[in-house]
Amino acid sequence: MAPKRKLLFLTNREHGAANVHLAVSYEILTQYPGVEVHFASFAGLQKHVRAVSLQASKLLPGEAPGVSPIIFHALPGSSITETIAARFGTSFQEAMTHPPGVAGAVQSYKRIGDFAASWPGEEHLKIYAAIAEVILEVNPALVILDPVFIPGVEACRNLQAKYAMLSPNAMKDLLVQQQPRGEIFWKYPAISSGFPYPLPIHLIPANIYLIFRLILSFVLCKSLNNKTSYLKKHNHEAAPPFSTAGDDTSVSWLLPSLPEIDLPITFVPQNVTLCGPIIMEFAPVGDIDAELAQWLSRGPTVIINLGSLFRYDESSANSMLGAIEILLQRVPGVQVLWKMSALQDEVVWVGKLKKQLAEEGRVRVEEWISAEMAAVLASETVIAAVHHGGASSYHEAISAGIPQVILPMWVDLYDFTTRVEYLGIGLWGSKNSAPGWDARELGDTMVEVVQDSEVSRRMQKRAKELSKICRKEEGRKVAARKIIEML
CATH class of the missing domain: 3.40.50.2000 (Glycogen Phosphorylase B;)
Structure with a gap:
């Protein structure tokens, strides 16, 4: 042989x-x-x-x-x-977190040089x-x-x-x-900026400035x-x-x-x-966690997962909770699966929050989900994904054919926010509050994505069209x- x-x-x-x-x-x-x-x-x-x-x-x-x-x-x-x-x-998330815009992007470039080192x-x-x-x-x-x-x-x-x-x-x-034609300067939003696409004419000078600042950050790091x-x-x-x-x-x-x-x-x-x-190839959720699969089958579900590098503190968790409450009040029948890892294990506020939401019944909080997240997103009842804008999260959601709400916090996460809005498959959930999020702004955004409206139906249709292309x-x-x- x-x-x-x-x-x-x-x-x-x-x-x-x-x-x-x-x-x-x-x-x-x-x-x-x-x-x-x-x-x-x-x-x-x-x-x-x-x-x-x-x-x-x-x-x-x-x-x-x-x-x-x-x-x-x-x-x-x-x-x-x-x-x-x-x-x-400090933690990686604290070291890398920055707001969008010119000042925030320049702040991030100092960290990008250190990341490169x-x-x-x-x-x-x-x-x-x-x-x-x-x-x-x-x-x-x-x-x-x-x-x-x-x-x-x-x-x-x-x-x-x-x-x-x-x-x-x-x-x-x-x-x-x-x-070609120097498109890096005038066509594509500079990394970390959160600028929209197509790039508006009035933002082109700022975009050119940011590209040069990015190059300079490597030279001077x-x-x-x-x-x-x-x-x-x-x-x-x-x-x-x-x-x-x-x-x-x-x-x-x-x-x-x-x-x-x-x-x-x-x-x-x-x-x-x-x-x-x-x-990754994935087994259906029911093959891995039958109880979770049964819970998902109860009705339309929104998945909240901000990635493996993010840890909640009490303030960010309470802001997320406030947004969830707005969603539940305004969209009858919807439920939420919230993957939440705290900065510290078993702290008092985590226990209180989980108890409160367990009594609500329409929100399930999990520190770890044994099934592949791609399998969860592909479940028939899942109608939207709230995530941080990571490449894996973006590609899993787009393959599943569901609209996305993105809460970017650093560097390339802002780019994926630009993608979902340009493609018409989601919204930026913290446009006025990034790198954190405001409960009212996020709650309203989630409602806009999942309620029965012309806007949400258009997003759902477009997300399904792109999913078919990805799954060929x-x-x-x-x-x-x-x-x-x-x-």
């Missing part, structure tokens, strides 16, 4: 980056048994990789040989979000060395890289390993620099410059802090996007494959097929 071809996925631990890698590794595992799958990341991701292997093994009949599990390689050091939080002595020089070199060791040990035919995992980019470059980029980000985020100097002293050439598809056209890029679900892009390079939303062929299958071609 011929030896299996080896494939190595190399990614940061954070769910926003890792989810697309997990979804594609699952597809490879189940559909291409001639490939041996390896996964290198920080230890916190290992349980999720193990879960992917377990889920893949359940596909085969009991008498058939089991799926070979993914081989995990744990990397030393802290994840990038833990590193950023430690640098500022990521690990201090010494820890960076340790992670780099560990990745290089994994590549030499595994000797993969192909490495699938998270493009913001810079030590991995450097290791593949220096060892001349063949690699491709698999990003969770949409087209505009990664292709805007390659657009003290932590990034100090790290670069440290690496040079140790004879290590640093890779650019962010890669784009135009940097090296010999490198293939796989994006979970389609022209129909992003801002209009003039030029897509030949080395870019637009896969469509890359979402699942993104993880497109990505897996392209990877096999490269192998």
Whole structure:
């Protein structure tokens, strides 16, 4: 028997980056048994990789040989979000949170430079060395890289390993620099700004200013410059802090996007494959949590989930509660599934809030949901998703064909807010109160999206149209097929 071809996925631990890698590794595992799958990341991701292997093994009949599990390689050091939080002595969400607009965007650019610096020089070199060791040990035919995992980019470059980029980000985020006629300045809203699309003429000067301020933030970033100097002293050439598809056209890029679900892009390079939303294969909610499935079946349901990085304090939870109460008062029969993680476990106010809502009966608060969120969103009774504007949340909701209410808090989250409003599939729930939210503003927005009206019916119709386009062929299958071609 011929030896299996080896494939190595190399990614940061954070769910926003890792989810697309997990979804594609699952597809490879189940559909291409001639490939041996390896996964290198920080230890916190290992349980999720193990879960992917377990889920893949359940596909085969009991008498058939089991799926070979993914081989995990744990990397030393802290994840990038833990590193950023430690640098500022606070949580990642507090370090990155900023308002929209010119002043808020400029504020965020100072943090983007620090994010790009990521690990201090010494820890960076340790992670780099560990990745290089994994590549030499595994000797993969192909490495699938998270493009913001810079030590991995450097290791593949220096060892001349063949690699491709698999990003969770949409087209505009990664292709805007390659657009003709200087469109980056006058056509597309600057990151972190929250500017609408099409960009109004009166905002173009501010947009140009922000693009230059963004570039300047990298040039003047003290932590990034100090790290670069440290690496040079140790004879290590640093890779650019962010890669784009135009940097090296010999490198293939796989994006979970389609022209129909992003801002209009003039030029897509030949080395870019637009896969469509890359979402993990999921079992129906009833197969995982029968009691939750029964609760969902009671009536129209709104899902509130602000992502894995966000933690509520008492003030933000009370504002959300106020918005929920407005929704329940004005839309009879609707219920709410609220995924809520607090800054501190089992604090007094969390217990009181859960008790209050349990008595209400139309709101269910869960710290953790065992079923895949994509499966929950795909449930027949779910009519809207309230989320933070993360790429995974956006793509899961658009695949499910439901309108979205977005509460952006930092950087690219504001871009996804612009997308849903431009596409007519949702609304910005905190336009006047971001990066937080006002109970009245959010409550009114949720009502507008879910009540029976011409506006909501138009959103529902458009969301279903885009869902059909996304589901013509699942993104993880497109990505897996392209990877096999490269192998």
